[in-house]
Amino acid sequence: MDETTGAVRSMYEQYPYPSGPVVNRVGGDVELVLSYGARRRETSGPYRVLDAGCGRGLGLLGAATLQPEVRFLGVDVSRVSLEDARRQADQRGLKNVAFAEVDLMTLDGLEVPPGGFDVIHSSGVLHHLADPLAALAGLRGVLAPHGVINLMVYGRCGREALQDLAGAVALLFPSDVGLKDRLPAAREAAALARGHALAGTRFEDTAGVDDVEFVDRMLNVNETSYDVPALFDLLEAAGLTFLRWLEPADWDPRRLVPEGELRRRLLDLEPRQRFTVLERIFRPAGLELIVAHAGNEPRPPLSAADLPRARFRLHPETVINKGVRHTPADIRTETLSFTVRTRKPVALGAGPVAQAVLVLAEKPGTRTGAALISELRRAGLGAPEAQAIILELLRNEVIFRLP
Ligand SMILES: C[S@@+](CC[C@H](N)C(=O)[O-])C[C@H]1O[C@@H](n2cnc3c(N)ncnc32)[C@H](O)[C@@H]1O
Incomplete structure (x- = not known):
């Protein structure tokens, strides 16, 4: 182990990070994050997820609890954190999660599944490593061709x-x-x-x-941080490409900037420049994004022609808020809105979109577009209307299209 990594390990063994309870983290749903990339999986079998620098494993344990069919591996150099993570996994009876001591600077001893990991999660780790570029390139090397990395680094x-x-x-x-x-x-x-x-x-x-x-x-013994240009350079040098921000709304001039000259000019810029300007204005403390092998690309929007065969699920990062009134004679939905991650709630008046959301919320689960259209038609919507509404729900992240 190199000297820097040794010092970092000693720090995180004295102060195992983070404190607090198990969390349901954004970007933790495997099918959702895989749906962001254009490349399709060519192998079968359970999805395999690596948490690179899992710490006490709080995000990993949350994800493993919610996705029992997915296999999770958390690695870290802090033996104290790993011990704690194992104990918590045992307490919860989780059979789909394992933890191992692996130094991300070498990846020695890492058990790589055949074909690589479908998803690698690495939050708050890269900026503490002795050589972030070498480590990121190493992670790319164990990522499946269709795989994605969910990355968070400090924002300079x-x-x-x-x-x-x-x-x-x-x-x-x-x-x-x-x-x-x-x-x-x-x-x-x-x-x-x-x-x-x-x-x-x-x-x-x-x-x-x-x-x-x-x-x-x-008192961190080793840390750096990135601004947008430095991060994009790092990704390029590691052979990775940007698919999207974890929360695109935080980088969207249409949401952040009032209509006018500034917004127009921002929208004219190339993404990297646009993000650079927005970063200087809003100064985020962390840069959270989804990246993939160079050559993979963001998945193109779904066309109406492909809709019937596509498969959908309710978006796991969206909350449907249903206000129900109970009267002696009746139980009625009086208000309906949805909240995507930490955005403001979006109210839905009594219209066809609200009707579609109620149909979906009643019976969660995976459906094909064709099945969804039939369900909406049974609820009284016309076929073209049902199709348009499904595409709108997809754009608004009320549902997502499975990979
Ligand atoms: C700030 S914590 C983040 C923990 C976890 N990802 C989270 O978000 O809660 C950074 C973690 O990276 C781990 N780490 C630092 N250098 C490492 C290395 N070379 N190999 C593996 N893990 C490392 C530390 O031990 C620590 O647990």
Whole structure:
């Protein structure tokens, strides 16, 4: 193990990340993230997912609980985190998840399924590695041809104030002072910075977070961060291509920028330039995206002609909010809306789209387009109307098309 990785391991063994409970993370549904790429799977058998740098495995355990037919492997260098993850998997009786000690700088000992992993998840890890490019290229090497990587790296613009402060705090200590002994002065600095260096940033709360989160933010032994141009260069050098942001709405001028000259000019730019401008304006703290082998591409929109044979499911990242009124004589749906991830809810008046959403919500599960059209027709919609509504629900992420 190289010296940097050894130091990172020691830090995450003292402060195993993250604290908190198991989560249902965005981008955790395998079929959903695979549906973002144009290339189709040519093998059969259960989907295989790698969580590269899984930490205590909280996201992985959530995903494994919800997708019992998918096989998950979490790898990390922190043996303490892995032990904790294994214990939690046992407590939950999960049979579809395994954990292994693997250094992402070498991938030695990684058990790669035949044909590679369908999905690799790596959140908050790459920027702590001794050589992020080498590690990312290594992950590409174990990714199936149709596979996707769900990646989160620190955003340089959004973390600038925090990283400046952490850099300054590092000057306070001779190199042999341990993390625990750094905590009191570092916390004092963060408390003072709340009203100054960190004021108005997402990291204003740093002085108040628990030790695990605090060490990760303020006392990390190795971290870098990326802005959009640096990230896109990194992807290209690693032989990977951008498919989409995990939350495209955060990068869409139509949602972020009022109609006018700025929006028009943004929409005229190439995506990379457009994202660069938006990043400088909105300064996200993390860059979360789905990438694939160079040569794979975002899946083209579904055409009406292909709709009957396509298969659909309710979108696992969308909540359908149904307001029901109970009267002595009746139970009626009075309000209906949907919420995609953390976006604002979209209200649906009493119309055919609302009717279609109610039909879907009543019986979740996979349906072909043809079956869905028949169901909507039974609910009183005409065939062309049903078709148009399905395409609209797809665009709005109320449903998604299976890979
Ligand atoms: C900030 S934590 C993120 C944990 C988890 N992905 C999450 O989102 O909760 C970073 C993780 O990367 C792991 N890590 C750092 N360098 C690594 C390496 N070379 N190989 C494997 N894991 C590594 C650390 O041990 C730590 O658990």
